[in-house]
Amino acid sequence: MQLLISPASPFVRKVRVLLRETGLLGQVQEVETSTSPLASDAALVAANPIAKIPTLIRTTGPALYDSRVITRFLNDYADASLYPEARIWDILALEATADAIMEAAVSMTYEARFRPEEAQSADWVEAQWNKVNRAISALNDRWMSHLSGPLNMGQIGAACALSYVDLRHDARQWRNGNAELAAWHAAFSKRESMVATAA
Known part of the structure; x- marks a missing residue:
């Protein structure tokens, strides 16, 4: 899987912290992308029509976006307990x-x-x-x-x-x-x- 990111984004950081806390960092590649409200990266648009980060590109289905959707998915994927x-x-x-x-x-x-x-x-x-x-x-x-x-x-x-x-x-x-x-x-x-x- 690939996580499209911009490191300064707090929404991205949530997911990046989760990856490290759940041991998933080796299974999800963090890929920096350059995007703004006025100019969206083409690869990001291709994965996510809203062109927002973070976006999680999966091999098993469509890309996921919205940080809360991604964190819930990765929590379940890791069989973690961040949503008790x-x-x-x-x-x-x-x-x-x-x-x-x-x-x-x-x-x-x-x-x-x-x-x-x-x-x-x-x-x-x-x-x-x-x-x-x-x-x-x-x-x-x-x-x-x-x-x-x-x-x-x-x-x-x-x-x-x-x-x-x-x-x-x-x-x-x-x-x-x-x-x-x-x-x-x-x-x-x-x-x-x-x-x-x-x-």
Whole structure:
């Protein structure tokens, strides 16, 4: 199998961390591709009509896309336990919260990178940051108990989301008022899988 990636993407990083945590790295080749909202790589388009990363090219069926689809597939493929049935709805909600942080933070990045300066909207950027900020506060206030215990996909998603905020929006200082979450993230970021996939 091949995983089409751009290393800075938090959605890609989720999958790359999973590959290392489940021992699948030797079975899935990571292939870097250059794509943007304005220009899509031809090989990526051929595999995924939406032309988004990550995309998983399989030998047994059509390519898979959307990071949550890919992580569920690879978790089952590896017979791993990153989506424990006993807590499945909580894990999925936690992962969705992490993905929402990623989506809003990436949108902020795209506004600055791909729109002409005169067309950029400060109101739009602040609205996206408000989403990020509320979701981070929710992680700190509601989800800390789910961020401890055996490794699950919600934890991986949250760590990758927070690391992306650090990468692109560190001036926003998300740690202010979120001390417990900040301590958790610092510890989780030391995992070999996180160190190996840092952008």
